[in-house]
Amino acid sequence: MTGTALSLSELPSALAGKFPGKVTPVPGRKDMLAALKVLPEAIVPVSQFLRDQGTFEHCALVSGVDWIDRIEVLYHLWSDEYKGYLELSVDLPADEPHVASVTPVWSGANWHERETWDMLGVRFDGHPDLRRVLMPEGYRFHPLRKSFELREPEELEVKARHV
Amino acid sequence: MTEGESSAKVITHIRETDPAEPEVPFAEVEAVQAKEFIPVMKETLTGMIQRGLEAATKPVFNWAGRNSLFPLHWGLACCAIEFAAGFGARWDGERFGVVPRSSPRQCDLLIVNGTVTWKLSHKLITLWEQMPEPKWAIAMGNCATGGGPFRTAYSVVPGVDKLVPVDVYIAGCPPRPEAMLDGILRLERLIRERKG
Ligand code: SF4
Numbered sequence: 195m196t197g198t199a200l201s202l203s204e205l206p207s208a209l210a211g212k213f214p215g216k217v218t219p220v221p222g223r224k225d226m227l228a229a230l231k232v233l234p235e236a237i238v239p240v241s242q243f244l245r246d247q248g249t250f251e252h253c254a255l256v257s258g259v260d261w262i263d264r265i266e267v268l269y270h271l272w273s274d275e276y277k278g279y280l281e282l283s284v285d286l287p288a289d290e291p292h293v294a295s296v297t298p299v300w301s302g303a304n305w306h307e308r309e310t311w312d313m314l315g316v317r318f319d320g321h322p323d324l325r326r327v328l329m330p331e332g333y334r335f336h337p338l339r340k341s342f343e344l345r346e347p348e349e350l351e352v353k354a355r356h357v
Numbered sequence: 358m359t360e361g362e363s364s365a366k367v368i369t370h371i372r373e374t375d376p377a378e379p380e381v382p383f384a385e386v387e388a389v390q391a392k393e394f395i396p397v398m399k400e401t402l403t404g405m406i407q408r409g410l411e412a413a414t415k416p417v418f419n420w421a422g423r424n425s426l427f428p429l430h431w432g433l434a435c436c437a438i439e440f441a442a443g444f445g446a447r448w449d450g451e452r453f454g455v456v457p458r459s460s461p462r463q464c465d466l467l468i469v470n471g472t473v474t475w476k477l478s479h480k481l482i483t484l485w486e487q488m489p490e491p492k493w494a495i496a497m498g499n500c501a502t503g504g505g506p507f508r509t510a511y512s513v514v515p516g517v518d519k520l521v522p523v524d525v526y527i528a529g530c531p532p533r534p535e536a537m538l539d540g541i542l543r544l545e546r547l548i549r550e551r552k553g
Contacts, residue, residue: 337511344509
């Protein structure tokens with residue numbers, strides 16, 4: 195993609211032109227090339243654009259933060275061209291958060307999204323195999339939610355089973 | 358009452374049997390009793406021989422078993438480092454005949470040396486059930502004994518005795534290799550006392 199790649203200075207205007215009103219820069223992130231807040235419905239086209247035109251070919255991390263009033267899902271993208279990270283974030287409602295999966299764009303996002311589902315209960319629509327990854331099947335909680343309280347071990351108990 | 362009358366009476370008394378009960382010839386009774394007697398006697402004799410053999414060999418097997426405990430070479434967390442040190446040159450657990458083996462089929466001792474999570478729990482049970490009887494389990498360290506520092510965590514089994522029957526608990530976070538060897542020697546004493 196290096197032939198058609200935009201330079202870093204062209205990227206904000208290109209994004210604003212292609213996705214008007216859907217992408218807003220988040221100021222004050224010195225450790226990243228840029229941080230962008232994306233509307234949930236635009237995450238897949240924006241990802242596609244950044245991968246193909248912006249050379250962000252590596253999705254390094256998908257994670258989430260529970261802000262109690264909303265759930266924020268973060269995507270950290272690495273570009274070998276610019277030698278730096280770009281942060282995308284989407285805000286989702288705290289009850290039944292769900293967003294389109296970026297696994298079709300970066301296959302490496304598969305297990306990251308599974309982990310975010312496991313820990314925070316964010317559903318990724320269109321994910322090929324959205325199962326728990328760190329907790330056993332049959333676990334009843336999403337333990338990184340702020341509403342999850344420390345509780346007696348008996349309550350957590352999962353029936354041990356053979357596979 | 359005359360003498361004749363009295364003897365006649367005795368005879369009639371003897372002949373007074375229950376009419377409902379059919380008369381069985383004596384020889385047949387003998388045969389039936391023998392048929393029942395032979396297998397019972399056989400069982401008793403073989404049982405006696407078996408028990409005698411068992412009583413004679415059990416101490417031998419017990420002695421051999423308790424002096425060559427083969428633990429499963431299975432490291433889970435930080436306690437596994439102490440487990441490894443215990444079988445290294447300095448503490449040398451093998452001088453007690455304790456040799457870690459890599460297959461559960463060859464082991465009779467499961468040392469759970471680390472934090473067991475719920476995700477891992479069914480693997481632990483599978484390994485335990487793959488080990489042939491007689492077998493023993495040691496919970497090494499606070500994590501295996503009762504969840505340790507992670508007792509209230511969302512993912513940790515609070516004590517492996519919820520999953521497998523544990524014989525000896527070793528306290529410590531982590532227990533020193535001496536403590537682990539002491540636990541194994543205590544298990545040996547336990548096996549000797551059980552005589553099984
Ligand atoms: S008891 Fe302590 S040393 Fe052992 S596995 Fe648990 S945390 Fe690690």
